[in-house]
Amino acid sequence: MREARVGIVVIGAGPAGLTAAYQALKHGAEVEVLEADDVVGGISRTVERDGWRFDIGGHRFFTKVPQVEMLWHELLPGEDFLTRPRMSRILYRGRLFDYPLRAMNALRNLGAAEAVRCVGSYVSARLRPPHDQTHFEGWVAARFGWRLYSIFFKTYTEKVWGIPATMLQADWAAQRIKNLSLARAVLNAVFSRSNRFRTTSLIERFQYPKYGPGMMWERCAERVRQRGGRLSTSTRVTTVHRDPEQHRAVAVAVDGPHGQSIVPATDVVSTMPISELVLAMHPPAPDHVRACAEDLRHRDFLTVALVVPEQFSFPDNWIYVHDPDVRVGRIQNFGSWSPYLVKDGRTCLGLEYFVFEGDELWRRPDDDLIALATAEVQRLRLIEPGVVQAGYVVRVPKAYPVYDGRYERNLAVIRDWLARAAVNVHPVGRNGMHRYNNQDHSMLTAMLAVENILRGTTHDVWSVNVEDDYQESHTGARNRPAGTGRAAPMLPPSSRDRRLATARAPMRSALQ
Secondary structure (H helix, E strand, O other): OOOOOOEEEEEOOOHHHHHHHHHHHHOOOEEEEEOOOOOOOHHHOEEEEOOEEEEOOOOOEOOOOHHHHHHHHHHOOHHHEEEEEOOEEEEEOOEEEEEOOEHHHHHHHHOHHHHHHHHHHHHHHHHOOOOOOOEHHHHHHHHHOHHHHHHHHHHHHHHHHOOOHHHOEHHHHHHHOOOOOHHHHHHHHHHOOOOEOOOOOEOOEEEEEOOOOHHHHHHHHHHHHHOOOEEEOOOEEEEEEEEOOOOEEEEEEEEEOOEEEEEEOOEEEEOOOHHHHHHOEEOOOOHHHHHHHHOOOEEEEEEEEEEEEHHHOOOOOEEEEOOOOOOOOEEEEHHHHOHHHOOOOEEEEEEEEEEOOOOHHHHOOHHHHHHHHHHHHHHOOOOOOOOOOEEEEEEEEEEEEOEEOOHHHHHHHHHHHHHHHOOOEEEOOHHHHOOOOOHHHHHHHHHHHHHHHHHOOOOOHHHOOOOOOOOOEOOOOOOOOOOOOOOOOEEOOOHHHHHHHHHHHHHHHHHO
16 A cells, blocks of 8 residues: 555545545645546536537536636636526427516417416415415415416426425425516516516526536546546445544545555545445444435436437527426437537437436337437427437436435434544535535535645535525525525435335334
8 A cells, every 4th residue: 555645535526526636636635536437527527429429417607606616717718618598498288488487478378278277277276275285286386376387397397306296395396486476477577578487587698618517527637637646437436444443434445447456545535425435334334324325315317319400409408398298308409508519510409307227217228218219309399200310328327316304314324423433534516415416516515625624624514505595596595494405305205215214213223
C-alpha cells in the first residue's frame, strides 16, 4: 500500500464526485476517484452512439449558488456554452398546451365544449369538494375540478412515480402547485397580458454545454488527472474497510480492469447509493442498519432515442406527454438542446420512460423498445410512419431516490450509525445522500464536504436543498420543514415492502 498525505478516496465520478475531487486537488490533497461505469458524469453524462449525443433526463445549467456558477465557468470557457431558450409544452389528445399553462391557450386548445365542462367541473368541485383531500388526487381535484385534474395532473404524475395518484400525499401537491388557482388564472387571462397558471417565475433561458452536460464532466475529469489525481473507470468498489476501534474507514477494495486491489484512504467521499455504501462496510454494519439500507428504494429510467429527419423537429427542449394511451412520459428533442448533439438534416427524439429496474419494460430487448417508442411517437402524430432511421436505448438505474413512509427513519438510522462508526466517510450527491437534488445542489454538497475534510469546518451537508424552495425561480426562498428538499412525493410502501417490514420488525425490536 502506498502512503498518502491526504488520501481522499472519491467513490463515483458524477457531478458530486468530480467536484469533490477537483476541489480537494486545488487544496493540495491526494485524491483517487473510482467510477464503476466506463464513462464519467453519472446521470449527467452525455451518451454517444454512432456520433449522436443524448442528454439523459435533460440538464439545464442554471443555479442560484454562486460558487457552482463559478466552477462551471472555471471548467468550460464561455465559447463552450450556449444560451438556450427554455420551452416545454404538454401534449394531450393531439394538442400542445403551453407550459407553464396559459389560461386562454388551454381553454382554446380544449375547445369550447370541453372548456365549458372543465369550468362546470371546477364549480362543482368548489361547491362539493372531494371528501378526502389528504392525497394528491383529492387535493388537486378540489382546486381545479375533476376534468382539469385528469387532463393536466393525473396521467403524467402516475407515469413518473408508477403508482395511483390517490397514493401520493397532498402536501407534495401543495408544495408543487402553490399559488395556482383556476379562478386567478381566468382573471389574469381576461385582465392581464401575463396569463399563466404560474407556480413560480420560471427561468426563460439557461446555459448549456454545446456537446451536452457530459462535456462539463469529461473536462473536469481531465483537470483532475492534470492536477495529479488518479481516476479509474470500470472500477467498482466492493468493500469499504473500517477500523472499529478508530471508528474510521481505512481503505476500499475495488474490482477493476486489472483485477482486485486495495486502495488506502484517510477520508472517503461517497456518491454511491447510500444503501450500497452501508452494505459494503466491513466489518458489517449492525443488522438493523443493514435492514434500513435494504429498505431504501429508487425509481429508474430509460430513454429510447430515435433518429428522424429534421422536418419532425420541434422547438421544445421536451414535451410532457399526458395522453393515457401511451407509456412514454416525456419526449426530448436533442436538437433543441444543442445543434451539436445531432447531425445535419436530422434530429434525434428521446422518448423517456419511468420504470422500476427489473420490471417488464426494463427487461424488454432494445429492438422491442425501439419498436414501442416508434409506434408511440407515431400514435402521438409527432412523426410519420417509416421515417425513423435508427434507434438507441439507454437504461439508467437508480435515477430518482424514492421517498416512502420509512425513508426518513431509514436515513436517520444510517446517518447516526455512519457518524459514530465511520466518521471520515462523507456521503454527498443525489444517490450518496438519497436526496432528489439538482446537479448544482449535488455539487454544493461535495464542496462543503471537502471544506469539512481539509479546513476543519463543520458545514451541515444534509441541510443543502432543505430550506430553499428551488423551482428555478427568481422569487427567493420559502421556509418549510426540513424534509425531502427538491420537491418529490412521499411514496407508500409496496406490498412486498410491507411484507419485508413486517418480517424485520421483530428483529429490529430485539436489536434496539
